[in-house]
Amino acid sequence: MNNPFDTMNDPIAQRTIAGLSKICTALRSQAWVGAESQGLTPTQGQILALLQATPDKDMRLSAIAAGIATTPATASEAVSSLVKKGLVSRERATDDRRAIAIRLTPEGHQQAAKAADWPDFLLDAVETLPSEEQTIFFKGLTTIIHQLQEDQKIPVSRMCVTCHYFNPNVYDDRDRPHHCNLVDAPFGDGDLRLDCPEHVTKTVDS
Numbered sequence: 001m002n003n004p005f006d007t008m009n010d011p012i013a014q015r016t017i018a019g020l021s022k023i024c025t026a027l028r029s030q031a032w033v034g035a036e037s038q039g040l041t042p043t044q045g046q047i048l049a050l051l052q053a054t055p056d057k058d059m060r061l062s063a064i065a066a067g068i069a070t071t072p073a074t075a076s077e078a079v080s081s082l083v084k085k086g087l088v089s090r091e092r093a094t095d096d097r098r099a100i101a102i103r104l105t106p107e108g109h110q111q112a113a114k115a116a117d118w119p120d121f122l123l124d125a126v127e128t129l130p131s132e133e134q135t136i137f138f139k140g141l142t143t144i145i146h147q148l149q150e151d152q153k154i155p156v157s158r159m160c161v162t163c164h165y166f167n168p169n170v171y172d173d174r175d176r177p178h179h180c181n182l183v184d185a186p187f188g189d190g191d192l193r194l195d196c197p198e199h200v201t202k203t204v205d206s
């Protein structure tokens with residue numbers, strides 16, 4: 001009989017991947033349910049949610065493709081379908097008249113708000129963790145995302161850990177060990193940002 005506690009053959013990193021994979025499956029299946037009910041594909045819904053989350057920017061197709069981690073060709077096809085559905089428009093970018101920006105139409109804003117809610121079904125499950133464990137889990141996720149970015153497996157996003165203003169672990173304070181030089185304030189692991197509009201990419205010299 002196999003020993004179910006023989007972790008030599010099933011280390012915790014492997015079991016964590018199996019757990020993440022189950023959550024990904026749930027997210028994908030929920031995205032299909034949400035997409036179907038709105039007459040969209042999951043990719044189209046992701047694009048709407050991305051545009052909704054970055055309202056102040058003239059998003060180019062390349063930024064959309066990077067933002068949802070897909071190829072420019074797939075993003076272009078999805079945007080064309082969204083244009084036909086009247087949910088987004090292609091317009092001249094305000095910062096460069098030669099460039100084309102993708103913008104939500106008023107109907108697109110309504111659909112985007114619904115699409116942004118697709119992952120909310122996970123909220124209840126995450127909230128079953130005590131707040132301290134949520135912070136540890138979030139910090140672990142941040143570290144994994146950062147590593148995947150370093151390995152160029154996912155697009156780089158505007159996270160504290162890659163920010164010029166981020167000063168990690170400068171205080172002997174368990175709750176707020178880090179410092180943001182931009183706002184000159186201490187903060188904790190639970191406040192680490194995954195997509196901060198004020199982010200400035202850290203260079204080797206900074």
Ligand code: SF4
Pocket residue numbers: 158159160161163164165166167179180181182183193196197198199200
């Ligand atoms: S500017 Fe934003 S990303 Fe940079 S350290 Fe401060 S909160 Fe984090």
